[in-house]
Amino acid sequence: MNTPLPHSPLDYFPIKNDCLLVGGVPLTEFAARVGSTPFYAYERRLISERIQHLRTHLPSEIYIHYALKANPMPALAGHIAPLVDGLDVASLGELRVALDTGTPPESISFAGPGKSDAELAASLAAGITINMESEGEMERIAHLAEKQGRRPRVAVRVNPNFELKTSGMKMAGGPKPFGVDAERVPAMLARINTLDLDFQGFHIFSGSQNLRAEAIIEAQERTFTLALELARSAPTPVRLLNIGGGFGIPYFPGNKPLDLRPIADNLAASLPKLQRQIPEAEVTLELGRYLVGEAGIYVCEIIDRKISRGHVFLITNGGLHHHLAASGNFGQVIRKNYPVVVGNRIQGSTREIASVVGPLCTPLDLLADRMELAQAEAGDLIVVFQSGAYGRSASPLGFLSHPVPAEVLV
Known part of the structure; x- marks a missing residue:
């Protein structure tokens, strides 16, 4: 595997036996606990550390509010609320979540x-x-x-x-x-x-x-x-x-x-x-994003490995309907890849150039385009980092009527 760049997502999520750890648990075991893929997972430890980082460096007179639009998951909002000085909402639904935190x-x-x-x-x-x-x-x-x-x-x-x-x-x-x-x-x-x-x-x-x-x-x-x-x-x-x-x-x-x-x-x-x-x-x-973005991952499962005219496609059960931003269809002018790995084969024994796509009937359903990854097979898990903000709630979950992804806070 290439050496991770400084401050890469792998600095936040540790690796053991070539498998990503989520909440200290190997990703394969963690996925079994969730019970299905795809899913989003957010680490409360990383969120707390980011808020403490701000408290340490900013003047004490500065108040910190969390913008729920970045991620309105109720459990996540409940974790953040006592760590910050207030919440900002942008809808009646978010207001209900904010009030439920006791703020x-x-x-x-x-x-x-x-x-x-x-x-x-x-x-x-x-x-x-x-x-x-x-x-x-x-x-x-x-x-x-x-x-x-x-x-x-x-x-x-x-x-x-x-x-x-x-x-x-x-x-x-x-x-x-x-x-x-x-x-x-x-x-x-x-x-x-x-x-x-x-x-x-x-x-x-x-x-x-x-x-x-x-x-x-x-x-x-x-x-x-x-x-x-x-x-x-x-x-x-x-x-x-x-x-x-x-x-x-x-x-x-x-x-x-x-x-x-x-x-x-x-x-x-x-x-x-x-x-x-x-x-x-x-x-x-x-x-919003600064507090939660790097604390979250999106995980989906490879259901087919396909070669088309010499190019490898890893076809997953996730995609733009769950993670519009990672597909490049949420404001990117020129599409760029989010950080993506094969979560249970971080390094792998063999590397290859592959594209990670979803099950939707559109060429826009692309999670990684011609990216170097560990050679993967059906059943392996794809991880998209930097997914804690503007992920599930900012995506067209009803597109083509596929199941919606779970969310867990660990």
């Missing part, structure tokens, strides 16, 4: 550009913070709150005039469905002052999946400047400043892990000035 409602926030009246009404009843994404949504909240006889906790999600450079997904800058354009926010704040809304502060999220510390630092600095400018128009002191996240994880060859140290150092230098001007504000990092 105080005041530590839960709801963002999303198309909240229904039912979602808003449930959020009001629960007492969580609603990140308002438009003037129209603000008026709907005020109307629903009046009918319920409640005073809602609200924040303004701001669409700044800048973006998180080199991010995998840009969420701000230019025309966007997310948030209120920064130049429109002062007028919105004036309107809040005439409504019976409990203003909390601002949510400024400019991008995600970034591996460049300097880009994140620049976005955070510009976020602080914008927040201080908008705070001058706020109807009450700012108590919440959600600066988003954007922290990425390495997926592909050549990716280097995000260096947290310069980000932490810059936050430590910037916070005193911010705290002098908005002393009541809780500065919050909203992270």
